[in-house]
Amino acid sequence: MKKQKLVYRYIRYDGKVIDAKKEVSYELKLSSRMLLDELCFNWNKERLESAINSSIDTGDKEKFLQLSKEYRHYIWE
Numbered sequence: 001m002k003k004q005k006l007v008y009r010y011i012r013y014d015g016k017v018i019d020a021k022k023e024v025s026y027e028l029k030l031s032s033r034m035l036l037d038e039l040c041f042n043w044n045k046e047r048l049e050s051a052i053n054s055s056i057d058t059g060d061k062e063k064f065l066q067l068s069k070e071y072r073h074y075i076w077e
Contacts, residue, residue: 045074 048071055063 041074048074
């Protein structure tokens with residue numbers, strides 16, 4: 001008995017290309033956005049605190065007052 005062979009042929013499709021898209025869930029979008037916002041907030045706050053500390057060390061009162069006004073946005077009291 002002869003062995004049966006299976007032959008596949010690749011035929012190139014010449015029609016319009018269709019892109020498949022998968023929708024990302026709302027919960028995933030929201031949680032990733034909140035995480036990125038929190039990371040940016042903390043990084044900006046730490047950078048501003050270090051700038052305030054350096055202005056205190058150098059004795060630059062004008063820079064300290066300017067930075068302290070910007071820092072007020074990071075305090076929730």
